[in-house]
Every structure is written in C-alpha cells, then in structure tokens.
Amino acid sequence: MKKKLSINDIAKSLNVSVTTISFILNGHAEEKRISDELVQRVQKYIAEVGYKPNSLARSLRTGKSHTIGLMVEDISNPFFANIARMIEDNAYKNGYKILYCSTDNDTEKTKDLIQMFQERHVDGYIIAPPEGVETEINTLISSGSPVVLFDRNLPEVNTDYVGIDNYGSTYNAINHLISRGYRNIGFVTLSSLQSQMQERMQGYESALAEHNMYQHIKEIPYSNEPDDIIKHVSAFLMRKKELDAVLFGTNYLAVNGLRAIYNLGLKIPDDLAVIAFDDHDVFQLSNPSITAITQPIKEISGEVINLLLNKLKSPLKQKKVQTLILDTTLQIRKSLR
Amino acid sequence: MKKKLSINDIAKSLNVSVTTISFILNGHAEEKRISDELVQRVQKYIAEVGYKPNSLARSLRTGKSHTIGLMVEDISNPFFANIARMIEDNAYKNGYKILYCSTDNDTEKTKDLIQMFQERHVDGYIIAPPEGVETEINTLISSGSPVVLFDRNLPEVNTDYVGIDNYGSTYNAINHLISRGYRNIGFVTLSSLQSQMQERMQGYESALAEHNMYQHIKEIPYSNEPDDIIKHVSAFLMRKKELDAVLFGTNYLAVNGLRAIYNLGLKIPDDLAVIAFDDHDVFQLSNPSITAITQPIKEISGEVINLLLNKLKSPLKQKKVQTLILDTTLQIRKSLR
DNA sequence: AGTGAGCATTAAATCGTTATCTTTGAATCC
DNA sequence: GGATTCAAAGATAACGATTTAATGCTCACT
Helix, strand or coil: CCCCCCHHHHHHHHCCCHHHHHHHHCCCCCCCCCCHHHHHHHHHHHHHHCCCCCHHHHHHHHCCCCEEEEEECCCCCHHHHHHHHHHHHHHHHCCCEEEEEECCCCHHHHHHHHHHHHHCCCCEEEECCCCCCHHHHHHHHHCCCCEEEECCCCCCCCCEEEEECHHHHHHHHHHHHHHCCCCCEEEEEECCCCHHHHHHHHHHHHHHHHCCCCCEEEEECCCCCHHHHHHHHHHHHHHCCCCCEEEECCHHHHHHHHHHHHHCCCCCCCCCEEEEECCCHHHHHCCCCCEEEECCHHHHHHHHHHHHHHHHHCCCCCCCCCEEEECCEEECCCCCC | CCCCCCHHHHHHHHCCCHHHHHHHHCCCCCCCCCCHHHHHHHHHHHHHHCCCCCHHHHHHHHCCCCEEEEEECCCCCHHHHHHHHHHHHHHHHCCCEEEEEECCCCHHHHHHHHHHHHHCCCCEEEECCCCCCHHHHHHHHHCCCCEEEECCCCCCCCCEEEEECHHHHHHHHHHHHHHCCCCCEEEEEECCCCHHHHHHHHHHHHHHHHCCCCCEEEEECCCCCHHHHHHHHHHHHHHCCCCCEEEECCHHHHHHHHHHHHHCCCCCCCCCEEEEECCCHHHHHCCCCCEEEECCHHHHHHHHHHHHHHHHHCCCCCCCCCEEEECCEEECCCCCC
16 A cells, blocks of 8 residues: 655655645746756656645645535436536536535525535535525625526526526417417426426416416425325326316426326326426337427536636636526427327 | 634634644544533534534545545436435435546546546545456555445456346346247347446346347447437347347437337337336336336445445455345336237 | 652644745846 | 846745644642
C-alpha cells in the first residue's frame, strides 16, 4: 500500500520549491516567469510518477469543489434518470462531478439534503424542488451558490429556471380530445401545490371551461408505492363511469393508471381514451400505444447544465435571471379513438 | 453573504480551545474527561449558531470523505436506476453520499472515471464493471479501498461480488420454453465478454444441448442508440424465420426487440414467444405481457451496500472475500403460448 | 516538603494545497 | 558606482479541521 505522492514529495525529489510546482500546475508559469527549462523538467517528472494533486486540499484552499449537487424527485423515474444521465455526461465533460439524491417530494428530507450538499461544498445546485424549501434555496443563493431550478418553479425564488409550457400542454391535449368527440374527460394528478402540477391542472380546467364541460379531477397523494396509485385510480374510475377519456398528470401516474385500467378490464380506447404527461417506453410499446405529452428532455438538460456552467464560470456578473419555457409535443398514438 | 463559521470562531466566542470543541464534536468528551458543564455549554452554542464542521478540512485530516463511488453501465436503465436508488437511500442513512457515473460499458471511460473517483478520495466503490479494468480495480484494492462488484464479476479481481445465477436463469427459462413445445429458440445477446452475458449464453447453450436442439444466437454490439438494436434484431428475425421463441439477454435488448417484432408485424405469442432477462414496466404492461427473468433488485442492492458498509466500518480485519449469488424468478406472462 | 498520580484543558503539528510576500543575483539606469 | 528594476524562484501563512503530546493544577502519600 504505497502512500500517495504529495506536492512536497515532488518538490523534494526535484529540488524545487512547492510554490514553483504549484504555479506550473495551475498555469501560472508564464505569468510568474518560470523558465521553460524548469517547466519542462517538472512536467516530465510529474507525468512520469503519475502525480495528481489532492483535490480535497485544493478545495479546502480554493473553496471550489468542482462538484454539482443534483436533486431530483426520484432517480428511478425514467424522466429524471434520463435528465440525470445527460447532465452527468455534460458535467463530466466540463470537469464537474455529480453528487445526486432523490427528494421523494419530501420537504424535510430535501432540507436535510440541501444541508448535506452545503456541507460537502458543492459549487452549484440543480434542483427539481418540492414545495416548502423556498427559504433554504434563497439562503443558498444569497450565500453565493449558483442554483438552477427545473421541472417545477418556485415563484418566491429568484433564480434561473428551465421548464416547459405545462398550461399549454394540457390545454392543447384536452382540446385535442374534445375535437375528437370526447365529452367526459378526467384528470388524474398529484395532490401537490408544485407549480408544474398546478399549471397542468389549469390547462385542463381552461380547456373544459371554454367548452362548458364538467371537471372530473382526482388528486392522489405522492407515493412511490405503485399499489397506492393503482387503488386510487381504480376507485376514481369506478366512481366516474361516465368518463370516456382521462389525462394523467405524470408518467408514473399513467403507468400505474394503465395497470388499474387493465385490472378493471376496460378497453383502450373504446371504453376509455388515455393521454399521459411525459413519455415512457411503456407508452410506445403497450398495445394500444398510449398518446403522450413528450418533454424535450435533451433540450431541458442541455439548458439546465448550460445555465449552471455559465454561472459557475462567471460568478461575478449578476446577469438577469433567465426563465426558459420549452415546448412539448403531443405524441398521438393509438389510445385515442 | 455571511461567511461560514469555523471551529476557530466558535472557540473564540466561547473562550475555549479548538481542541476541546473538536473532542466534544467527535464524541471524545468522556474519554478526555471534559466537564459536563462545558460539554453542555459548547453543544448549546453550536446548536444555536448552527455550526457545521467543514467536511473538506475534516476529510483532508482524516483521510475519510464519507463518499461512495457508484459506477453503473447506464443510470437511465431502469435496472440500474432502481439499484442506484436503493443504494442511495441506504448510503444516506449511514452518513454516506453517492458520487455516481455511467460507464457506457466503455473501458477507457471507466478507467478515467476510476481515476476521478480516486482523486476525489471516495471511501469505497460499488462497480458494475466493463471488461478490461481488472488492473485498475486491483490497484484500488491493494491501495486499501474497499470495492464491491455487482451484476458482472471479474475473475481476476479478488473482492466481494453480488450477482445472480445467470446460468441457471437462462437454463431454466429455456427448459421452460422447451417444455411448452418450442423447438427453435433464439438468443439475442450483447457481443460482450462480460461474465454475466457469458453465463447467460452458457445456460442457453446447455439447455439446448441436452435436447439436441440447434442454437440461434445473435450478438449485438453495445450501443445506447435504440435504432441500432432494432435494426440488428430485425435482421436476425428476418433471417431466422424458423424461430418460434426468442430469449433476450437484457431488458433493453428486449424492449427494442419488441419494437422490432412489432415493426415486422409479428404476433406474440403466436408467431413468436418472448422472454426477457430483467424485468421492466414495459413487460408488465404491454399486451400481451412479456415473460421475464426478474432479478431481486432489493436484495441485490441491500447486499451490495451491506458488504461495502461492513468493509468501511472494519477495514482492519481482512475477512474472506464474499461472493453472493442470488436467485432469479421466471415471471411467466402472456408472451408464451 | 517532595514526588507522583489524576484531572481538565490546550498548544502545536499535521493533512496537501494555493497565494502572498520575500529573497537573491544579475542587469540596467542616471 | 550606487540605486533601481527585473527575472526566477523560494519561504511561509493561510484553509479548517483532528490528534498527539504537553501544561498547569490539585490532592494524596510517604
């Protein structure tokens, strides 16, 4: 178990001061007028013995950890997993590592996690926040940490945000259903005050209101136990036999909603038309395939990481806060009559 | 932007030495006979001002970072995403954070990532390794870092491993197909030398051999571009019209295999029976539902994190290397005649 | 009174860097 | 020829903790 080399060992071996080596390592050689000959000698030796500076010591000194904290609702949800994947790739390309965690939409857990990230001195945060963490995030921001929010916005937090046009997405989807002749359209959503869920609901409500149609809304408490969702959806469908179409507010609501629908022996689209918010492999491959409102995952993650990297690169200029709202696509499949 | 408190600030405010505070913080109060009165006073003040020790400084001094490096093939694959999720929960409960990355089954990328993790001083590693990183991992181990492998084993690496009975799983699955009267059974796998894929192939081969049946094997190069896989599978199925059943070696091969099958207009199970290795929401919900060899994800992640935490807690005792082979379940669904 | 033991606390070294000053010797200027 | 500038490198103080060895101080014992 050979111990790792330190900059001191290198300095001794080469009979040079640590200062000089540090300068060379950090690209200050020119500026500090270190002779070319010496620069060469040091670099050669370093490459030879494979010396790597201790990042902890470096971070302690500089205050930068080159780590980004990523907080999503649930990393095992394909939407977030895909976003995480793209953010990861991009971050690594730019020399940043990712510390991640799943919030479970749990306010207290999220507060703890924010504190953990803070203790770990992450340089920046990417957060899909639950409700109720406004103060914590504002504290982060005012202490100088760059924060980018995505998926759901917090109005009381003044920072960059990347999201989609939730209102327009459901509004269009419902109008599409209406144009196809559906008259009793249900909406299954989370009982959550998160901005994205509220906007989706409003889109649904507006579209119905314009056609003087009744609302049929089912709000389900957040749970990562599929059975909970299945039960709620089943009960809702049993109670509302008049429904001829239903829009699910998230992909996992839809996935488990499908289970409920199949359990009840309902046929899609004859007994019930279905649209899901967020795409999922299941929707493409089930038979019939399920119409979905698809988010531009690649652009979302691209914009998110770009905004954060920009902030990290030039922390000085207090640029205007950016709010990016991207468009979704209604991917029409066989689940509509 | 108030700057963070350091142990020094606390010491000054309380007129106590940093040493004392450090002892109290680290539970050495008794052992060092710090008076109860002082312990109380310090703890109260610390809670009041919300002081948290700087983990970087602490890590630098102690050499422990309380971070675990998690390397999977692709975090956006539900199998790995679910495992990652459970490992994350468990790790956080034990005071460890997760640094993660996707290897893409790319040997060079993985080597880089191992080095990154090393530079970041992660305390332990959980790795689903690609081929060709044996030396790097052995270097890690001999430098004292605990490593647990899972999903695929590296015979030349002598460390804990958690996997499943790949051979038995495919062997049983094929026998099940044979018992149901299938006679031309194909196997779609990765062209990979990874242990788990080799074992799965051997299970397939043995079962066929015992019944004097011909092999129909398609090896597909690793790619995270679905279209690549679809094309390969389509070509294979076109070429092998005699097939009446096919076993896919991984869940994403099966997911994209299904796309190919549907594109070709083949009916499951009448034209072709299908079994997938690893479960997936798609398989439960597609119509007909797809039979799958399901891995005990909860146990796998539980064992993995347990093994690692044990090693982290008692690094001294060089326990015997553990190899855990868990059983899978053949979840029979409608994709068989 | 002198020695030693026990108690409660602390000074100082250390971890591996980076960054701010100094230092040294040679060259240039007036 | 002494003062000044400059090139090249080094000494050293942070960064914020942990940990080893040391410091007074009281008390008991011979």
